[in-house]
Amino acid sequence: MNLFDVYPRFDIRLAKGSGIYLYDENGQRYLDLYGGHGVISIGHSHPSYVKALKSQMDQLIFYSNSVHLPIQEALAHKLGELSGYQQHSVFYCNSGAEANENALKVASFHNGKERFIAFKGSFHGRTSAALAVTDNPNLSAPLNAAHFPVTFLELNDSDALKTELEKGDVCGVIVEGIQGVGGLDMPTDAFLVQLRAWCTEYDAVLILDEIQSGCGRTGKFFAHQSAGIQADVVTMAKGLGNGFPIGAVLISETIAPKYGMLGTTFGGNPLACAAALSVLETLESEQLMANASALEMTFRAEFVDVDHVRIKGKGLMLGVELPSGIKEIRGKLLSEHFMFTGNSANPNLLRILPPLSIDRAAVIEFCTALKSLI
Numbered sequence: 001m002n003l004f005d006v007y008p009r010f011d012i013r014l015a016k017g018s019g020i021y022l023y024d025e026n027g028q029r030y031l032d033l034y035g036g037h038g039v040i041s042i043g044h045s046h047p048s049y050v051k052a053l054k055s056q057m058d059q060l061i062f063y064s065n066s067v068h069l070p071i072q073e074a075l076a077h078k079l080g081e082l083s084g085y086q087q088h089s090v091f092y093c094n095s096g097a098e099a100n101e102n103a104l105k106v107a108s109f110h111n112g113k114e115r116f117i118a119f120k121g122s123f124h125g126r127t128s129a130a131l132a133v134t135d136n137p138n139l140s141a142p143l144n145a146a147h148f149p150v151t152f153l154e155l156n157d158s159d160a161l162k163t164e165l166e167k168g169d170v171c172g173v174i175v176e177g178i179q180g181v182g183g184l185d186m187p188t189d190a191f192l193v194q195l196r197a198w199c200t201e202y203d204a205v206l207i208l209d210e211i212q213s214g215c216g217r218t219g220k221f222f223a224h225q226s227a228g229i230q231a232d233v234v235t236m237a238k239g240l241g242n243g244f245p246i247g248a249v250l251i252s253e254t255i256a257p258k259y260g261m262l263g264t265t266f267g268g269n270p271l272a273c274a275a276a277l278s279v280l281e282t283l284e285s286e287q288l289m290a291n292a293s294a295l296e297m298t299f300r301a302e303f304v305d306v307d308h309v310r311i312k313g314k315g316l317m318l319g320v321e322l323p324s325g326i327k328e329i330r331g332k333l334l335s336e337h338f339m340f341t342g343n344s345a346n347p348n349l350l351r352i353l354p355p356l357s358i359d360r361a362a363v364i365e366f367c368t369a370l371k372s373l374i
Helices: 047-059 068-081 096-111 126-130 158-165 188-199 223-225 268-284 289-305 327-337 360-373
Strands: 014-018 021-024 029-031 089-093 115-119 150-153 170-176 207-208 233-236 247-251 310-314 319-321 348-353
Touching: 029 247, 029 360, 047 247, 047 268, 068 089, 089 096, 096 207, 096 233, 096 247, 115 158, 115 289, 158 188, 158 233, 170 188, 188 207, 188 223, 207 289, 268 289, 289 310, 289 319, 289 360, 310 327, 327 348, 327 360
Parallel strands: 115 150, 115 170, 170 207, 207 233
Antiparallel strands: 014 021, 021 029, 089 247, 233 247, 310 319, 319 348
């Protein structure tokens, strides 16, 4: 049986990961600048992470959500503490798409409305409702688009946003903290402040998709926190598990659905929770959010005098926008053993999503190599 082709594959057979490096079957080392779509947050095979998973396997691998699982409660406590969302409840699931799917349901349960506002360039997942609010019709099967009324607006267009919300039929607004697949475009802080106020005024649920931009990647726990706002619902996944599949939906107590309206078999399983708890403890103990902020400045400083290069994004969710030749440059970087597979809707953008544990020397090594190819 052949594998189904999900993405184009580079001719590399990976065998091992350690810290900020990957190793192929021949022992060749690659500096990981992409983290498997921003999933690797604390580094490959972090000792504390491996220990936590092994310890949990010795105790309890799985049971259903019909009983109390203390590891779930420990994760919820730590997640509330680090995120500043202590007053929200958490629903655990298995992926980012699943998190967004449930977030959209939560919104509709709350106010009974159907229409959503999403933004051009958005990507929220490949399940039905999540795909409906994703701005890529090429990914939609007829089934996906049949039953989900969505209006797509330009990001940061406050006038258009208010016009739509004033109609009174908007269930919710979903927006990424930073658009990943869309090309590292960001909602401005001013736009987010207006969005928060208008969602409250017009009884629309504000959903912040922090699946790629959350868990400390931008230097704050969530990217939207630079605007000083709180969302009604926040979705997260990717870096939360550092490779172990887990998603989470943070839900305001003011809009939480009735008992039994959400459910999951594997969501919040003990292994996933142990992995995520280890990630959060490591983010805190190793000050990886501060590291992300500091190394953003290193990246920017390395390119400040380089003509025709623009750095987009925040923290260690960055894009290097070049005039042309991206495909060739990516190939050359790979041949020089930089694991750099990130692209986006912007054909001239290299996406950089390394482990948050990357150090300054590795950043400068990469920037030096890239500048030599421009």
